[in-house]
Amino acid sequence: MSIIYLKEIDSTNRYAKSNLENLPDRTVIQCGRQTAGRGRLQRTWIDLGGENLFLSFVLKPADVFSEVYSNLTQYLAVILAQILEQYNVQPQIKWPNDVLVDGKKIAGILSETVMQGTLFKGLVLGIGVNLNGDIKSLNKIDKAATALNLQTGETIDLTAFTNMLAGKFFEGYDRFLQEGFKEIKKYYIEHACFLNKEINVQVFNENKSGIAKSITDKGELILEKDGQPIVLTIGDIL
Numbered sequence: 001m002s003i004i005y006l007k008e009i010d011s012t013n014r015y016a017k018s019n020l021e022n023l024p025d026r027t028v029i030q031c032g033r034q035t036a037g038r039g040r041l042q043r044t045w046i047d048l049g050g051e052n053l054f055l056s057f058v059l060k061p062a063d064v065f066s067e068v069y070s071n072l073t074q075y076l077a078v079i080l081a082q083i084l085e086q087y088n089v090q091p092q093i094k095w096p097n098d099v100l101v102d103g104k105k106i107a108g109i110l111s112e113t114v115m116q117g118t119l120f121k122g123l124v125l126g127i128g129v130n131l132n133g134d135i136k137s138l139n140k141i142d143k144a145a146t147a148l149n150l151q152t153g154e155t156i157d158l159t160a161f162t163n164m165l166a167g168k169f170f171e172g173y174d175r176f177l178q179e180g181f182k183e184i185k186k187y188y189i190e191h192a193c194f195l196n197k198e199i200n201v202q203v204f205n206e207n208k209s210g211i212a213k214s215i216t217d218k219g220e221l222i223l224e225k226d227g228q229p230i231v232l233t234i235g236d237i238l
C-alpha cells in the first residue's frame with residue numbers, strides 16, 4: 001500500500017479515476033481539503049472544515065469484474081464500524097453501506113467502477129469520515145449528521161485514524177475477495193439498524209416498502225410485502 005497525500009483537491013474519487021491508468025493497485029489517495037466531494041447519484045459530500053478523513057482506495061484486483069466487488073462498500077462499512085468501536089462508540093450500519101452513530105450519519109462510502117469500453121480497469125472506493133466537526137457545520141447538512149469528536153468529547157488524530165482504517169482494510173481484503181459477503185455477514189447483521197422494521201427504500205425512481213427481513217449471503221436486502229419476499233441489490237433506505 002502507498003498513500004498519495006494531496007493538500008486540496010476537488011474529489012479524491014475523481015482524481016483516482018482520472019489517474020487510474022498510472023496508479024498501482026492498492027494506492028490510497030488522501031486529501032486534506034475536499035472542495036467538491038461526491039456522493040452517490042450526483043449528491044455531494046461536505047467537507048466540515050476541520051481535520052477530517054477523505055480518501056479513495058485504488059483497487060485493481062483482476063482483469064474482469066466479479067460480483068464480489070460490489071460488496072466492497074459493505075466490507076469497508078464493517079471495517080469502519082470496527083474501528084469506531086475502538087473509540088468506544090456504538091456504530092450502526094444502514095443498508096447498504098451507511099455508518100451511523102447515535103442515529104446520525106458519520107461517514108459515507110462511494111464505489112465507482114472504471115471501465116474502458118467493455119474492459120474492466122479497476123475500482124475506486126472512496127470514504128469520507130467526519131472525525132472533527134462542530135455543530136454549526138454539521139447543521140449545514142440536509143440530513144442528521146455527526147462527527148466522532150462530538151461523540152467522544154476529544155479531538156481525533158487524523159493520521160492515527162487513517163493508518164488504522166487503511167491498515168485494517170488491506171489486512172482482510174484478500175480474504176474478503178475470496179470469501180465474499182458471508183465473511184462479514186454476522187457482524188453486519190449484529191450492527192444493522194433496519195432489520196425487522198417497516199421501511200421504505202428508494203430504488204432509482206421507485207419506492208419499495210415492507211418489513212426488512214434479512215440480508216442474504218450476497219449482501220442483498222430482503223423485504224417482505226404481503227407475505228412475498230422482495231430482493232433488493234441497490235437502493236436507499238428513506
Ligand code: BT5
Nearest residue numbers: 011012013037038039040043045046108109126127128145
Ligand atoms: C455517500 O453518498 O455517503 C458517499 C460519500 C463518499 C464521500 C467520499 S470522500 C472521499 C471520496 N471522494 C469523493 O468525492 N467522495 C468520496 P450518499 O449516500 O449519496 O450520501 C450523500 C448525502 O450524505 C448528502 O446528500 C447529504 O445528505 C449527506 N452528507 C453530505 N455530507 C455529509 C457529511 N460530511 N456528513 C454526513 N452526511 C453528509
